[in-house]
Amino acid sequence: MAADTICAIATPPGQGGVGIVRVSGPAAARLIDAVAGPLPGPRRAVFRRFTDQDGSVLDEGLVLWFPAPGSFTGEDVAEFQGHGGPVLLDRLLRRLIGLGARLARPGEFSERAFLNGKLDLAQAEAVADLIAASSEAAARAAMESLRGVFSERVHTLTDSLIALRVHVESAIDFPDEEIDFLSDGAVADGLAQVQDELAAVRRAAGQGQVLRDGMTVVIAGRPNAGKSSLLNALAETDAAIVTEVAGTTRDVLRERIQIDGMPLHVIDTAGLRDSVNIVEQEGIRRAWRAIGEADRLLLVVDDRCGPDEAARRVLAGRPADTPVTLIRNKIDLSGAGPMTGEEGGIPVIRLSAKTGAGLEGLREHLKASMGYTAGEGNFTARRRHLQALDRAGECLDRAATQLVAGAGELVAEELRQAQQALAEITGEFTSEDLLGAIFSTFCIGK
Amino acid sequence: MYGELFQVIVRGGGHAVTHAARGAARMGSRTLLLTHNMETIGQMSCNPAIGGIGKGHLVKEVDAMGGVMAQAIDQGGIQFRTLNARKGPAVRATRAQADRALYKAAVRHAVENQPNLSVFQQAVDDLLIEQDRVVGAITQMGLVFRAPAVVLTVGTFLGGRIHIGLDNYQGGRAGDPPANALARRLRERPFRVGRLKTGTPPRIDGKTIDFSKLEEQPGDDPAPVFSFMGNRDQHPAQVSCWITHTNPRTHEIIRGALDRSPMYSGEIEGVGPRYCPSVEDKVVRFADKESHQIFIEPEGLDTHEVYPNGISTSLPFDVQLELVRSCVGLERAHITRPGYAIEYDYFDPRDLRPSLETRHVGGLFFAGQINGTTGYEEAAAQGLVAGINAARLVQDREPWNPGRDLAYMGVLIDDLITRGTKEPYRMFTSRAEYRLMLREDNADLRLTPVARRLGLVDDARWAAFEAKRETIEREQQRLRATLIRPADVSPADAQRVFGSPLRREQHLDELLRRPEVSYASLMSLDAAGQPVADPAVAEQVEIQAKYAGYLERQRDEIERSRRYESLPIPEDLDYGQVAGLSSEVRQKLADHRPASIGQAARIAGVTPAAVSLLLVHLRRGERDGQRRRA
Numbered sequence A: 001m002a003a004d005t006i007c008a009i010a011t012p013p014g015q016g017g018v019g020i021v022r023v024s025g026p027a028a029a030r031l032i033d034a035v036a037g038p039l040p041g042p043r044r045a046v047f048r049r050f051t052d053q054d055g056s057v058l059d060e061g062l063v064l065w066f067p068a069p070g071s072f073t074g075e076d077v078a079e080f081q082g083h084g085g086p087v088l089l090d091r092l093l094r095r096l097i098g099l100g101a102r103l104a105r106p107g108e109f110s111e112r113a114f115l116n117g118k119l120d121l122a123q124a125e126a127v128a129d130l131i132a133a134s135s136e137a138a139a140r141a142a143m144e145s146l147r148g149v150f151s152e153r154v155h156t157l158t159d160s161l162i163a164l165r166v167h168v169e170s171a172i173d174f175p176d177e178e179i180d181f182l183s184d185g186a187v188a189d190g191l192a193q194v195q196d197e198l199a200a201v202r203r204a205a206g207q208g209q210v211l212r213d214g215m216t217v218v219i220a221g222r223p224n225a226g227k228s229s230l231l232n233a234l235a236e237t238d239a240a241i242v243t244e245v246a247g248t249t250r251d252v253l254r255e256r257i258q259i260d261g262m263p264l265h266v267i268d269t270a271g272l273r274d275s276v277n278i279v280e281q282e283g284i285r286r287a288w289r290a291i292g293e294a295d296r297l298l299l300v301v302d303d304r305c306g307p308d309e310a311a312r313r314v315l316a317g318r319p320a321d322t323p324v325t326l327i328r329n330k331i332d333l334s335g336a337g338p339m340t341g342e343e344g345g346i347p348v349i350r351l352s353a354k355t356g357a358g359l360e361g362l363r364e365h366l367k368a369s370m371g372y373t374a375g376e377g378n379f380t381a382r383r384r385h386l387q388a389l390d391r392a393g394e395c396l397d398r399a400a401t402q403l404v405a406g407a408g409e410l411v412a413e414e415l416r417q418a419q420q421a422l423a424e425i426t427g428e429f430t431s432e433d434l435l436g437a438i439f440s441t442f443c444i445g446k
Numbered sequence B: 001m002y003g004e005l006f007q008v009i010v011r012g013g014g015h016a017v018t019h020a021a022r023g024a025a026r027m028g029s030r031t032l033l034l035t036h037n038m039e040t041i042g043q044m045s046c047n048p049a050i051g052g053i054g055k056g057h058l059v060k061e062v063d064a065m066g067g068v069m070a071q072a073i074d075q076g077g078i079q080f081r082t083l084n085a086r087k088g089p090a091v092r093a094t095r096a097q098a099d100r101a102l103y104k105a106a107v108r109h110a111v112e113n114q115p116n117l118s119v120f121q122q123a124v125d126d127l128l129i130e131q132d133r134v135v136g137a138i139t140q141m142g143l144v145f146r147a148p149a150v151v152l153t154v155g156t157f158l159g160g161r162i163h164i165g166l167d168n169y170q171g172g173r174a175g176d177p178p179a180n181a182l183a184r185r186l187r188e189r190p191f192r193v194g195r196l197k198t199g200t201p202p203r204i205d206g207k208t209i210d211f212s213k214l215e216e217q218p219g220d221d222p223a224p225v226f227s228f229m230g231n232r233d234q235h236p237a238q239v240s241c242w243i244t245h246t247n248p249r250t251h252e253i254i255r256g257a258l259d260r261s262p263m264y265s266g267e268i269e270g271v272g273p274r275y276c277p278s279v280e281d282k283v284v285r286f287a288d289k290e291s292h293q294i295f296i297e298p299e300g301l302d303t304h305e306v307y308p309n310g311i312s313t314s315l316p317f318d319v320q321l322e323l324v325r326s327c328v329g330l331e332r333a334h335i336t337r338p339g340y341a342i343e344y345d346y347f348d349p350r351d352l353r354p355s356l357e358t359r360h361v362g363g364l365f366f367a368g369q370i371n372g373t374t375g376y377e378e379a380a381a382q383g384l385v386a387g388i389n390a391a392r393l394v395q396d397r398e399p400w401n402p403g404r405d406l407a408y409m410g411v412l413i414d415d416l417i418t419r420g421t422k423e424p425y426r427m428f429t430s431r432a433e434y435r436l437m438l439r440e441d442n443a444d445l446r447l448t449p450v451a452r453r454l455g456l457v458d459d460a461r462w463a464a465f466e467a468k469r470e471t472i473e474r475e476q477q478r479l480r481a482t483l484i485r486p487a488d489v490s491p492a493d494a495q496r497v498f499g500s501p502l503r504r505e506q507h508l509d510e511l512l513r514r515p516e517v518s519y520a521s522l523m524s525l526d527a528a529g530q531p532v533a534d535p536a537v538a539e540q541v542e543i544q545a546k547y548a549g550y551l552e553r554q555r556d557e558i559e560r561s562r563r564y565e566s567l568p569i570p571e572d573l574d575y576g577q578v579a580g581l582s583s584e585v586r587q588k589l590a591d592h593r594p595a596s597i598g599q600a601a602r603i604a605g606v607t608p609a610a611v612s613l614l615l616v617h618l619r620r621g622e623r624d625g626q627r628r629r630a
C-alpha cells in the first residue's frame, strides 16, 4: 500500500490531564509493538509503558488498537493516551516519527476517513468544524452533523427529488406506457412538496451556519443613545469607551460574545448625525457599512424621546431584508419598566444599559431571533452548503414555472440541475441510478 | 479478391456491420464484409421497428454522418409516428414500423453499391493474431484474408442458447448457427465475458386476429421523415398498429406455468433488460397490475404475420398459445413462430478504448450486441464509429471519439466503456445530461460538419446542409435586427399572437422566446416581414430561440466539465501508486481503466475526493516528467 502512516496529538495543546496521540496507517501495529509492546486485542484499552529508542520510559498510559477497516479512518489506527503535557507528548511524537510515521496535516485524519468511505463529505467537514468549534452550541451542532443529521436530511430531500424525477423522466422516456404524470397533477403536487422540504432544510441549515459562524449584530443609533454602554453590558466588559460626550465612538468596535454557548459578533458603531468633523464623518461612513453587513440591527434610542431622526434614517437606509430591533434605552431615567413588545411590526425592548434591567430580555430575544432551540436538531452548515441549497431552490422554482407552461423536458432539466446542486453536498448520482429507480417503480416495456 | 489484401475486414450480418463496413469504405479504406449469410444483411432479427425515444436520436445522428439506416426506413417504413409530440423538441423522437423486406432491400442496395466495399459469404472461423495485433481472418472453409483492422459485430451467435420452456439448444437467432469457434478464440484472450438474455414474443398470423375488437393506432398524418436527405414521397403505403391488453386470466395462466419457465426454474443465468421484461416477469414483479398493453405491429405489407410487442416469453409453447388466446381479439389466434428467450455472451465493453478498439488485441474492434447493447440503432451507431476508427487506424490517424456533449453516440460509447453494463444496454434520453442540446432536429447541425471533415459526407449532402445552415443563420440575424414597435401591431393581432398588448418595442428574436409565441404566429404579423419557406429552417429558428437560456447554461456546464474531461489518464497508470485512494476505489479504477479524468468521475463509487487525488497524482507525474527531461 502506498499510503503512509500519519500521527498527531489529538488533544488540545497545553492542557493537562490526558494527552492523546493518534496514529493512522499501515505501520500502526508496528509502532505499537515498538513503543508499547505486543499488540493488544482490537478496541481494548491496555495499560502500558511507552518506551524510547534506548528503552527508557517516556510515559505510561493506555494503548488502543483499532484494526482496519473498523476504525475512524478506515485504516489501522493506534491511540496512545498518556499524561498530557506538551513536553511528554512531543517526545512521544518524535519517537513515532523516528519509527517512520509522518506528522499529519490539519484535517488529514478526517480526509482519510472520507476517502475510505467512513464519512461522507458533509460529515468530513463536520469533523473539521468540531475541531474548530468556538462555542459549546457550535460543538454540539457539529456533533449532530457528524452523526449525519445534515447529510441525512439532504439525503431524504434528495430521495424525494429522485421520486419526482422518476415520474418526470419516465413520462418522457416511456410515452407509450400510459404513465404520463406530467399532464396529471402528480408532478405538481410532488414538486410543491419537495419545495417545502427544501425550504425546511434550508432554514435549519441557515441556522446551522449562524451557529457555526455566529450571527452579526450591529448596534446603531444617534450619538449618546447608549450604544457603547449596551455593547459593554452584553459583553460584560468595558471594551468600549463610554462618556457623556456625544460622538465618543469614532470607529467600529467588534466583540465576540456568547449567549448560552451560541456565538455572536456584536458591533458598536459611531452615532449617526450630520457632522463636519472629518474623523467623525469617516466613523459614520463605517457605521453605515457595518449596517449593511448586519444579520440583525439593534437600533438604540433614548426611551425619553422615542424614535428620532437617526432612527428613521437607519430604518430607511438599511438593506430591506435586515431585521431590526428597537432598543428603548435608559429606562432608569424614563421611569418605565423593562419589557419586550412590538411597535409597528418591529420588536421593541425597553432596558437600561446602565443598570442591566431588561438585558436578559434582550438576550432571550437574540437567541429566539436566531431560531435557536436548545440542543435538538441543529446542525452546522457551511456557506457552500447554503449556496448549494439555494441553487437547488432556484431550480425548483423555475421547474414550477415550466410545469405550468407545459414544458416537460425543461421541468426535467431544472430537476436534474437541482439534484446536481444537492449532489455537491452528499456525492454523485448517475443516470443509471435514475433508470434503476424508474424500472423498480414502474412496469416498463412493451 | 481472394487472398487479396484489405485494409478493413468487417464480420457479421446485422446493423452494426453494414454501418461499420460502409463507414470504413466511405473513409477510403478497401473494405471486406464477411458474413455467413448474405441474406441476413439488413435483416431485422427482432421487432420490425426503427427509432423511438433516444433511438430515433441515434438514427438521425447516424444519418447525418452518412449511415444508411434513416434512408432505409424512409423507404421501408409503413407506419411513422413522432413520439412525445406534445412535449418539447428535445425529447421528441421519430419511430417507424418497418416492412422487413423493403427495409432489407434498401440496406442491401446501399451495401452492394458502396464503392471500396466487397462482400463475401463465409463465416469467420478464426482470427489471425500476431503479437497482440490482429492481422486478418480465416473463414470456415479455410480462406485467409489479411487486413490490419478487423471489426467484429457478432451478435447473439456468441455462445447462443435458446430457451423455450425447459427445452434449450445451442443457436443464434432462431435458425442461425452459433459462432463457437470464434468464441473460443476470443475467450483465449483476457477479455471479461458476461452473459445476457433477451426474448421475443410468439408471432401471430394476422388473418386469425379479430381487429374489430382492437384499438387502432394509426401513424401520424403528415408522416414524419427520418433522413435529412429523405422525403415523404419515398414512404410506401401506410398501415396501422393495433393495441390489445393482457387481463387477469392471462396472468392466471402465466402464474400457473411458472414452474415450467426457464427463468424461474433457474435454467437461464443471463440478465435480461429491465425496460423490456418478458410477460412472465411483468406478471411476477408487478403483481398488482391487472393488465399490460400489447402492441400488434405489422411485419410488412406483403405478409399477414404480426409481431405482438409486449409479450416476449420463454414459457412452453402450449402456455404461449393459451396466454395469447386469452387476450381480447386474439381468441382464435394462430401462432406462426413460437416465442423464445436467448442467452448469449457479450464482452465487457470496459475492455474497449473510446475508439471501440479492444485493449487486448490491437486493430480488433467490437461493435453492437457483442458489447452488451441491444437494438438496431445502438448497433448502427457503434458500427459507424468502429468503421470510422478502423479506417483511421489504417490511415495512421488519431481515433475519432464523439463527446457526450456532441451526440448520443458519444453518450452510448462513453457509458459502455466507463460503466460497462449489466443488462442489455438501450438508449434513453435520460442518459444524456445535455439532452436539450442533443436533439433529433439538430442532429445534422451537430454532426454533418464533423462527418464532412472525416470524409463521410458526399458533396450533394454537404451542399444541401450548407444551404440550410446559411438560411438559418440569415433568418436568425434578421430576427435579431428587426424591431417591432407597439404601433406596428394592431390590438387584435397583439391579442392573438401575444395574448396581451405589446408594451414596448422589442426585436423579433426576443418576442419569439416568449413561451406563447410560435414562429408561425409571429410571422403572421405584417411587421414581421417575409418568413423563411423551408419548414425545417423555421423549426430550427424557433427551437433555438425557445431554448436559448437553457442551451447557454448547458454550454457553461460543458465548459466546466471540459477542464476535467480533456485530461487523459495514461492507460498503464498504476493505481497502486496513487496516494490516498481507498482499496475499493483503486479496484474500481483498475477494472474500468478510464481514459480521462472525466470518465473516472462518472464511474459509480468514485468519489469527488478520489478524483482530486487522481488529479494531484497526474499533475505531480507531469512535473516529475518535465524535471527529468530538463
Ligand SMILES: Nc1nc2c(ncn2[C@@H]2O[C@H](COP(=O)(O)OP(=O)(O)OP(=O)(O)O)[C@@H](O)[C@H]2O)c(=O)[nH]1
Binding pocket: A222, A223, A224, A225, A226, A227, A228, A229, A230, A241, A242, A243, A244, A245, A246, A247, A248, A249, A250, A269, A270, A271, A272, A329, A330, A331, A332, A333, A351, A352, A353, A354, A355
Ligand atoms: N442613566 C443611564 N445612562 C446611560 C444609559 N446608557 C448610557 N448612558 C449614558 O449615556 C452616555 C452616553 O453613553 P454611550 O454608551 O457612550 O453612548 P453612545 O451611543 O455610544 O454615544 P456615541 O458613542 O457618542 O455615539 C453616557 O454618559 C452613559 O453613561 C442608561 O441606560 N441609563
Ligand SMILES: [Mg+2]
Binding pocket: A227, A228, A229, A240, A241, A242, A248, A249, A269, A271
Ligand atoms: Mg459610543
